[in-house]
Amino acid sequence: MGFFDAFPVPEPPEPPRRAPARAWRDPGRNVMPVTLVVDGLLVRRPEFAVFLNDFRVYRSGFAFAVNVLRKPRRPGEDHDRRTESPFDHPRRVLGSEAKVRRDLQFGVRFADGRGAAIGPGLVPPHARGSRPEPPLISMRGGHGGNGYWQQALWVWGLPEEGDVDLVYSWAAEDVAEARLSLDGDALREGAGRAAVLWEETEELEEQLDEPEEPEGRQESKVRQTTAQQAKEDGDAAR
Secondary structure (H helix, E strand, C coil): CCHHHHCCCCCCCCCCCCCCCCCCCCCCCCEECEEECCCEEEEECCCEEEEEEEEEECCCEEEEEEEEEECCCCCCCCCCCCCCCCCCCHHHCCCCHHHHCCCCEEEEEECCCCEEEEECCECCCCCCCCCCCCCEEEEEEEEECCCEEEEEEEEECCCCCCCEEEEEEEHHHCEEEEEEEECHHHHHHHHHHCEECCCCCHHHHHHCCCCCCCHHHHHHHHHHHHHHHHHHHHHHHC
16 A cells, blocks of 8 residues: 555535525526617717627626726827726725715616616615616626726616616716616517526525625635634644
8 A cells, every 4th residue: 555545536526506596686597688789889089989789688687898998098008097997996095975976887777767876986776685676787707908808797687668877977087967768668678588508596596595605704704714613623633
């Protein structure tokens, strides 16, 4: 028997548990969306432009991407420092209300008057762990650099009738509040054609009502448990 054969091989860890899907945060991985062609040029200036693309309709809402492009200051300029995200996460932004209101803001408004907004300093109006009422707009993935930034947004909820307005403003760039109207019939028709690829398990559905827990707190619990186990193992060894 070799030297290393005396050491037991540990049992493989359990696979990580997939976080429960929450419709207001994410359309889900079990739905194939329907793509819509939308003319989404919001701002066109000599130095920058803002446009929307990648419109996808799901059973419970729709997603799209906001793109910000800036013209290079000099021909052949490779690096542009003006590439910080105009969509800093709402909970990470600190500052005066005047500062917040100058940053890029985005919202959605239904024909019946219901609406929601997201942007630097704007916290979604529902308590952690509670089930909000639609509509709700939230950020998904974002990336960029060198004069370009793209931010994906998810709108949860569709009105039973009427069109949907996307509302935006960017005071820092002298973009006054304006709106782009989306065909509500096209959205509802697309939602009806979105294909559910598989049904979520009952276990996941039950987890939808469980309060969310910050990642940092979950990590802290893991560390505390690990430390406690190490202490117990040490005491047992003595």
